[in-house]
Amino acid sequence: MTKNLAVFVSGRGSNLQAILNKIDSGYLNCKICAVISDKLICGAFEIADKSNIQKISVSKTFGNGFHNYSKLAEVLTEFGVDLIVLAGFLQKIPDEFIEIFKHRIINIHPALLPSFGGKGMYGHFVHEAVFNKSCKVSGATVHFVDSVYDNGFIIAQKVTDIADAVDADEIAKRVLQIEHELLPYVIKKFCDGKIKIENQRAIISP
Ligand code: GRF
Numbered sequence: 001m002t003k004n005l006a007v008f009v010s011g012r013g014s015n016l017q018a019i020l021n022k023i024d025s026g027y028l029n030c031k032i033c034a035v036i037s038d039k040l041i042c043g044a045f046e047i048a049d050k051s052n053i054q055k056i057s058v059s060k061t062f063g064n065g066f067h068n069y070s071k072l073a074e075v076l077t078e079f080g081v082d083l084i085v086l087a088g089f090l091q092k093i094p095d096e097f098i099e100i101f102k103h104r105i106i107n108i109h110p111a112l113l114p115s116f117g118g119k120g121m122y123g124h125f126v127h128e129a130v131f132n133k134s135c136k137v138s139g140a141t142v143h144f145v146d147s148v149y150d151n152g153f154i155i156a157q158k159v160t161d162i163a164d165a166v167d168a169d170e171i172a173k174r175v176l177q178i179e180h181e182l183l184p185y186v187i188k189k190f191c192d193g194k195i196k197i198e199n200q201r202a203i204i205s206p
Contacts, residue, residue: 003030003082003191008089009037011123013044015087015108018180019187020051028184030191033079036072038091040065060094069097076101083190086145087183090122095147103197105145106190108183110175112157113141117150127168127175136163138171140179142186144202153202155195158182 007016016035022028035048036056048055056075059066067075076084077100086093086107098105109117111126121129130138139159144152158181160174186204189195194205 004033004080005030005187006034006036006076006079006081006084007032007044008084008086009035009042009044010039010090011042011044011088013042013047013088014176015179015183016044016047019085019087019184020047022184022188028188028191030083030187033081034076036089038089044088058091069094073097073100083187085183085187088123092149093145098145098147103144106142106155106186107145107150107152108179109141109143109150110138110172110179111141112137112139112159113143113150113154117141119149121150124168124172127171130162130171131165131168136161138162138175140175140182142182144197153197153200155202156182156186156189156204 009016023030032053034054034056035044036058037045038058040057045055056072057066058069058072062068062071084101084105111130116126116129137159139157141154141157143154146152158178160178162171162174165171189204196203
């Protein structure tokens with residue numbers, strides 16, 4: 001059966017676009033029923049508009065065009081959301097919300113966790129830190145979301161060679177290409193019921 005996704009975003013939305021492209025190509029058998037942001041305006045919302053997807057803004061407090069997290073949980077439950085995908089969402093999600101959708105929230109992080117993760121490690125800060133450490137590889141990680149930043153069970157990772165990268169921008173570009181493949185891959189596996197948690201590990205079956 002077609003699964004329902006909600007995608008959480010804060011910025012330009014290239015990962016959202018990558019998911020939509022994979023739905024259009026038939027690789028993914030799912031539907032994005034809502035795009036959620038901690039902003040009222042962002043690039044990813046423009047992408048949602050073009051695809052006629054419902055947009056919802058969320059904040060810790062209700063009002064001024066924002067839902068709070070308990071209202072959002074009600075709405076997403078009504079929509080029958082199976083999976084929540086954090087694709088560049090910068091706000092910390094309250095524990096109660098995470099509990100409601102336990103093991104149904106995944107995040108993409110633009111580095112190889114558990115290195116270069118945690119509070120303040122987002123966007124360009126990640127790639128700067130990787131560059132400044134003189135790392136020779138970087139990559140992307142998709143993991144389940146728990147109550148600690150970038151901490152939940154790792155589901156999948158992909159590596160890219162950055163030995164010859166001249167700056168953080170170049171690392172960001174290479175990693176983003178990987179993200180656009182890795183995130184849809186994990187979503188596909190989730191939709192096919194091929195991801196399970198066993199013995200404190202997230203396992204993907206073929
Ligand atoms: C991506 O690098 C993602 O890994 C990170 O934030 C960035 C979002 O990019 N968490 P986009 O909005 O999907 O283009």
